[in-house]
Structure formats: C-alpha cells, structure tokens
Amino acid sequence: xxxxxxxxxxxxxxxxxxxxxxxxxxxxxxxxxxxxxxxxxxxxxxxxxxxxxxxxxxxxxxxxxxxxxxxxxxxxxxxxxxxxxxxxxxxxxxxxxxxxxxxxxxxxxxxxxxxxxxxxxxxxxxxxxxxxxxxxxxxxxxxxxxxxxxxxxxxxxxxxxxxxxxxxxxxxxxxxxxxxxxxxxxxxxxxxxxxxxxxxxxxxxxxxxxxxxxxxxxxxxxxxxxxxxxxxxxxxxxxxxxxxxxxxxxxxxxxxxxxxxxxxxxxxxxxxxxxxxxxxxxxxxxxxxxxxxxxxxxxxxxxxxxxxxxxxxxxxxxxxxxxxx
Amino acid sequence: xxxxxxxxxxxxxxxxxxxxxxxxxxxxxxxxxxxxxxxxxxxxxxxxxxxxxxxxxxxxxxxxxxxxxxxxxxxxxxxxxxxxxxxxxxxxxxxxxxxxxxxxxxxxxxxxxxxxxxxxxxxxxxxxxxxxxxxxxxxxxxxxxxxxxxxxxxxxxxxxxxxxxxxxxxxxxxxxxxxxxxxxxxxxxxxxxxxxxxxxxxxxxxxxxxxxxxxxxxxxxxxxxxxxxxxxxxxxxxxxxxxxxxxxxxxxxxxxxxxxxxxxxxxxxxxxxxxxxxxxxxxxxxxxxxxxxxxxxxxxxxxxxxxxxxxxxxxxxxxxxxxxxxxxxxxxxxxxxxxxxxxxxxxxxxxxxxxxxxxxxxxxxxxxxxxxxxxx
Numbered sequence: 001x002x003x004x005x006x007x008x009x010x011x012x013x014x015x016x017x018x019x020x021x022x023x024x025x026x027x028x029x030x031x032x033x034x035x036x037x038x039x040x041x042x043x044x045x046x047x048x049x050x051x052x053x054x055x056x057x058x059x060x061x062x063x064x065x066x067x068x069x070x071x072x073x074x075x076x077x078x079x080x081x082x083x084x085x086x087x088x089x090x091x092x093x094x095x096x097x098x099x100x101x102x103x104x105x106x107x108x109x110x111x112x113x114x115x116x117x118x119x120x121x122x123x124x125x126x127x128x129x130x131x132x133x134x135x136x137x138x139x140x141x142x143x144x145x146x147x148x149x150x151x152x153x154x155x156x157x158x159x160x161x162x163x164x165x166x167x168x169x170x171x172x173x174x175x176x177x178x179x180x181x182x183x184x185x186x187x188x189x190x191x192x193x194x195x196x197x198x199x200x201x202x203x204x205x206x207x208x209x210x211x212x213x214x215x216x217x218x219x220x221x222x223x224x225x226x227x228x229x230x231x232x233x234x235x236x237x238x239x240x241x242x243x244x245x246x247x248x249x250x251x252x253x254x255x256x257x258x259x260x261x262x263x264x265x266x267x268x269x270x271x272x273x274x275x276x277x278x279x280x281x282x283x284x285x286x287x288x289x290x291x292x293x294x295x296x297x298x299x300x301x302x303x304x305x306x307x308x309x310x311x312x313x314x315x316x317x318x319x320x321x322x323x324x325x
Numbered sequence: 326x327x328x329x330x331x332x333x334x335x336x337x338x339x340x341x342x343x344x345x346x347x348x349x350x351x352x353x354x355x356x357x358x359x360x361x362x363x364x365x366x367x368x369x370x371x372x373x374x375x376x377x378x379x380x381x382x383x384x385x386x387x388x389x390x391x392x393x394x395x396x397x398x399x400x401x402x403x404x405x406x407x408x409x410x411x412x413x414x415x416x417x418x419x420x421x422x423x424x425x426x427x428x429x430x431x432x433x434x435x436x437x438x439x440x441x442x443x444x445x446x447x448x449x450x451x452x453x454x455x456x457x458x459x460x461x462x463x464x465x466x467x468x469x470x471x472x473x474x475x476x477x478x479x480x481x482x483x484x485x486x487x488x489x490x491x492x493x494x495x496x497x498x499x500x501x502x503x504x505x506x507x508x509x510x511x512x513x514x515x516x517x518x519x520x521x522x523x524x525x526x527x528x529x530x531x532x533x534x535x536x537x538x539x540x541x542x543x544x545x546x547x548x549x550x551x552x553x554x555x556x557x558x559x560x561x562x563x564x565x566x567x568x569x570x571x572x573x574x575x576x577x578x579x580x581x582x583x584x585x586x587x588x589x590x591x592x593x594x595x596x597x598x599x600x601x602x603x604x605x606x607x608x609x610x611x612x613x614x615x616x617x618x619x620x621x622x623x624x625x626x627x628x629x630x631x632x633x634x635x636x637x638x639x640x641x642x643x644x645x646x647x648x649x650x651x652x653x654x655x656x657x658x659x660x661x662x663x664x665x666x667x668x669x670x671x672x673x674x675x676x677x678x679x680x681x682x683x684x685x686x687x688x689x690x691x692x693x694x695x696x697x698x699x700x701x
Contacts, residue, residue, distance in 0.1 A: 038527040039527070039528075040436075042613070043526070050596045054589075064578070083494040087488065094399075094404075094406075094408055094500055095403055096406035097406060099500065168494075170496070176554060223496060226496050229498055230483065230487060232488050234489075234490060234498075236494055282578070283491050283573065283575050284494075288484035288485055289579065292481060292485075299589075303593060310601070314600065314601055
C-alpha cells in the first residue's frame with residue numbers, strides 16, 4: 001500500500017520489483033523491430049511525382065496505341081503466310097458443363113482411362129455398351145465441315161490452293177498433352193474396345209491417313225479441344241504457306257470456296273464463317289487494343305493537365321508549412 | 326478486488342502492475358508498470374492499431390470484390406453457367422499465397438506519422454473517436470472500387486480477345502489463355518494497389534510484396550510445365566499455357582493497360598484529397614518528410630521513451646503515503662527543451678490531457694486511488 005512507499009526505493013523509469021520476486025527486467029527489447037522504428041521509406045503522393053507520371057503514361061501509351069492500331073489496320077496485303085480460320089458465333093464453348101466434359105488422361109493415352117473414361121464425360125461416356133474415345137461433349141461437337149479454296153484463273157479449270165493441315169495446333173498440345181494410346185502396331189488396334197463419339201461419322205483412328213496426324217494427335221481435333229473463351233471465336237483451320245518472295249501467296253483474282261456442310265448450327269442460332277488473314281507482330285486484326293491504348297493515354301494526359309491547373313490554382317492557398325488544426 | 330469486474334466490463338481494461346498485487350493485471354487487456362505509459366498506449370499504439378485495422382479491412386474487401394465480381398461479368402458471356410474465369414489452382418492459392426503476406430505486413434508495420442508526432446499531436450486521435458476511417462461510407466467506397474477494378478479486369482481482356490488470333494496465327498483466344506491473362510492482371514493490379522496503400526515501407530514490406538508477385542510467377546510456371554503434367558495429368562490441364570500466352574507481346578500489353586486503367590483513378594482521387602483538403606495526418610506526414618530532408622543523417626541512438634512534457638493531474642483520495650510520492654517529484658519530469666523545427670505547437674495548460682480527452686468520450690472516466698486502473 002501507499003504506506004510502504006519510500007522515495008528512495010524507486011528506480012528511475014523502471015518497473016517496481018514485486019516483493020520476493022527476482023530482479024528480472026520485464027522491459028521489452030529496445031530493438032528497431034520491436035520498437036517499430038525500422039528504417040522505412042515513406043512515400044507521399046506529391047505533385048512532383050504524380051503529374052510527371054501522368055504525362056509519361058500519356059506520352060507512352062498514345063504512340064503504342066497508334067502503332068498497334070496502324071499495324072492492325074494494315075493487315076490487308078496477302079503476302080507472307082496466310083491463315084485460314086473458321087469462325088463460329090453464339091457457340092458457348094465456355095459453358096461450365098461443356099468445359100469440364102473431357103478426360104485429359106484418356107487424351108494423354110492412358111490405357112486405363114481409355115477403357116474407363118471419367119465421370120465428367122457424362123452423358124457422352126459410353127455408347128452401345130462400349131466406352132467412347134474421345135469422351136465428352138467437347139469432342140462430340142467437333143467441327144467437321146471441309147473447306148477447300150480454289151483460284152479461278154484464266155483457264156476454266158480452277159486450281160486448288162495447297163492447304164497445310166499441320167502446324168496449326170500448339171506444340172505442347174500436340175507433343176505433350178495429347179498422346180495416342182500405346183500398344184499394337186495399327187492405330188485401330190490400340191483403340192480396340194472403344195467406340196466413336198455419337199455425332200461423329202468416322203472413328204478417331206480414321207481422322208487422317210498420315211499416322212502422325214491421326215488418332216488423338218490429329219491437329220484439327222486438338223485445335224477444337226482447346227475451348228474458346230468467348231462465344232464468338234475463330235479457330236485455325238489451315239495454313240497457306242508463301243511460295244517464294246516473288247509471288248504473293250494469294251494473287252489477286254477470283255476465288256472459289258467449296259464447303260462440305262456437315263456441321264449444323266441453325267438449331268442454336270449460331271453462325272459460321274471463313275476468315276483469311278495475315279498475321280503481324282501482335283497477332284491478327286484487333287483494333288480494340290490500339291483504340292484502348294490511345295484512349296487511356298489521352299485521358300491520362302488530359303488528367304495530367306487538369307491536375308496541373310488545379311494544383312497551380314490551389315497551391316498558393318495551401319502552401320504554408322504550418323499545420324492547421 | 327472490486328476493480329477486476331470493472332476492468333472486465335470496460336471496453337478496454339488497462340491494469341497497472343505494481344505493489345497492489347497482480348489481480349488487475351491478470352484481468353486486463355493491457356497492462357504496464359507506470360500510469361504515464363497510458364498516454365503512449367492510446368496515442369501511439371491505439372491510434373496506429375485503428376489506422377492499420379481500417380486500412381487492412383478496406384484493402385481486403387476491395388481485393389475480394391475485384392477477384393470475385395469478374396465472374397459476374399463473365400456470366401453474361403458464358404451462358405450464366407457459373408464457369409470460373411480463373412483456373413482452380415489460382416482460386417485456391419490467391420487468398421492464401423499470392424496476396425496474404427503483403428496485407429499482413431501492412432497490418433503489422435504501417436505507420437502514418439511517427440510515434441513522437443503521434444504524442445505531440447493528440448488531435449490525431451480524433452478519427453478513431455469519430456469512426457472516420459472505416460464506416461458504412463468507406464465500405465461502399467471499397468466496394469465501388471472493387472467493382473470498377475473488376476470491370477477493367479474483365480472487359481479489357483474481353484475486348485482484346487474478341488475474335489482474335491495470336492502472333493503465330495494460332496489460337497490465343499482460348500479459355501486457358503484468357504484465364505492466365507486475367508489471373509496475371511489481377512495479381513499485378515492488387516499488388517500495385519497494396520503498394521499504393523502502404524505508407525511505411527520497411528524491408529519486410531518490400532520482400533513480401535515483390536516476393537508475392539515472384540511466387541505467383543514461379544508457381545504459374547511450375548503448374549504449366551510438362552513435368553508436373555506428366556505426374557498428374559488430370560489436375561494440371563494447363564500444360565504449355567504460360568509458354569504460349571505469356572510470350573506473346575499483346576498479352577503483356579493487355580496486362581499493362583489493365584493495371585494502368587485500374588490504378589489511375591485511385592491515384593487521382595488520393596492526390597486531389599491530399600493536396601486540396603489534407604487531413605492533419607497528411608500535413609504532419611508532409612512536415613515529417615520535409616524535416617527528414619532538411620536534417621542531416623546521423624546515427625540513431627537508442628531512444629528512451631519520452632513522455633510529453635505535460636504535468637499529469639490525478640485525483641486521489643487522501644491517504645498517507647501518496648503525498649510523499651507526488652511531492653518527491655518522481656512523477657514529474659523536467660521540461661524538455663523545445664523542438665528546433667519551428668513548429669507552432671498549441672500549448673496545453675496545466676489541465677490534464679486526460680480531462681480534455683474525456684470531454685469527447687461518452688464513457689465515464691474514473692480514477693481510483695487504491696488500484697491504479699483506468700476504465701475508459
């Protein structure tokens with residue numbers, strides 16, 4: 001109690017030792033970490049940092065945007081490699097039930113998954129009491145129109161344009177993700193015990209005559225299995241390679257597109273189209289990115305100017321170093 | 326004794342360990358050895374704690390709104406089938422690995438003004454009393470910010486991916502590339518946002534923020550590699566994706582654009598607020614920065630805890646012994662020499678700071694003589 005207080009006993013600034021206790025100092029360590037004195041950088045948004053940043057953003061983005069826009073619009077001359085795409089609209093390859101309806105182990109050549117596909121593939125898992133290879137709704141709805149391009153030249157007989165069907169899928173897809181099942185010499189033997197998907201005409205081991213483009217590693221199949229993100233998309237169908245530097249890949253003239261129509265899209269109000277395009281350093285024709293860059297660059301620059309004006313006007317009134325409470 | 330129940334029923338119970346035994350200490354939320362430490366507890370630690378907590382909460386709501394609402398916009402384009410825009414692993418790891426540490430570091434280390442300035446300007450305590458830093462209005466602002474960010478995060482890649490092909494002509498607008506682009510943009514945007522929010526950058530903050538981004542990319546590369554696909558083909562279907570999409574220039578242009586579009590409005594609003602109507606905290610911060618530049622660097626000597634040069638007034642019951650305590654002058658420190666910064670300080674007269682402080686609160690303050698406990 002207070003009667004026990006003795007002015008001499010007090011240690012300056014230190015805690016009182018409990019009676020009978022040890023002379024332990026319970027003061028916490030005086031380190032920078034524990035006393036929250038760590039050396040630190042304390043940035044503040046000042047006019048000197050923000051305004052130049054906005055101007056720099058404007059000055060960088062506007063040229064980038066113009067560059068992208070001009071490049072995108074210049075994709076017109078049919079020189080260099082020409083890419084032939086088929087495009088679909090209103091086709092929801094990004095629907096959740098659709099996206100998960102596949103079996104990646106089966107597509108990787110796993111023999112147990114070949115004969116016993118995963119439950120995710122329902123209802124396209126078994127047919128006629130046999131497992132479906134490849135299973136799932138994605139494989140079942142594969143695009144199977146055939147497009148052929150002919151040049152109507154001076155002669156009455158139209159010359160077919162050579163369309164390359166290899167090199168259209170991602171390298172990792174064709175060589176790592178998709179593998180044919182092993183065992184047996186012919187592909188037909190390896191797929192024994194399975195049946196073709198319901199909507200297909202030919203089974204998977206007859207997709208192409210060449211052995212390195214047949215079965216699961218058929219490139220058209222691989223391209224289709226890479227589901228699109230949005231309901232309007234295009235997928236690479238064929239490649240038209242440039243012949244030489246002297247001749248344009250697709251000379252001017254009349255062309256004739258022959259479509260073998262196997263793929264019905266009317267029932268869900270979908271649309272199909274064929275696109276021929278060249279490619280620039282940033283990909284196909286896409287004006288959006290260029291316009292977006294120009295827009296944001298100019299907004300940023302404008303805001304920089306506005307902030308400069310505001311800052312200048314109000315700088316005189318609040319430039320005192322005094323703290324006003 | 327009877328004080329234990331008072332401590333327990335208070336909002337914050339503070340006990341002072343002393344010669345009267347440890348009962349009060351054991352029942353209290355905070356305890357220390359001398360009554361004068363209460364000032365530091367409230368003005369420095371309490372205030373910082375409120376400030377950090379509000380920032381933490383605001384950022385956390387914003388981050389999760391930005392992360393989740395992207396699926397709402399995607400619903401319009403995927404037939405409302407609840408397809409996720411990111412891949413499953415990203416969703417699992419986002420809140421645990423990629424964004425947890427920076428906000429934790431901000432919640433632990435952040436300071437707006439130094440501790441000395443917190444003690445010199447008790448008015449800084451007002452935002453805590455008036456509930457200014459996190460209330461309904463602030464919550465709606467966080468939510469609006471999150472909604473705006475999710476719009477930028479979704480629609481900029483949407484426009485860029487609409488019906489396009491990649492650099493080598495091959496498929497780029499596929500679901501997996503879209504997911505990778507959006508996930509990368511999201512991680513970068515929220516990291517830039519926490520970088521803007523953090524006002525006290527210690528080494529740990531730097532390590533956590535940049536380390537989280539580095540961790541994201543390293544995990545991304547691992548999950549998309551051939552090796553792990555070979556082991557678990559069904560769990561890691563994104564094989565080859567990073568190699569294909571993140572090597573395309575147009576994807577990086579999209580990410581840069583998204584980041585700038587999300588961050589620029591925040592910078593504008595904060596800059597205008599700070600320059601046109603700065604709060605006391607902002608003014609002191611600017612003053613601190615100017616002082617730091619003016620003062621030459623010298624080595625820090627270990628600081629002794631200084632209390633402010635105010636006299637404390639207590640109300641005590643008349644009992645023998647305390648008179649000697651007070652008259653011995655042990656509770657009163659010699660006046661510190663005035664600061665050389667030339668600041669205008671409003672001087673407090675001899676009425677205690679605690680009485681002024683009490684006028685603002687609605688709870689009663691009672692000072693007791695037997696046990697030195699303060700109920701707030």
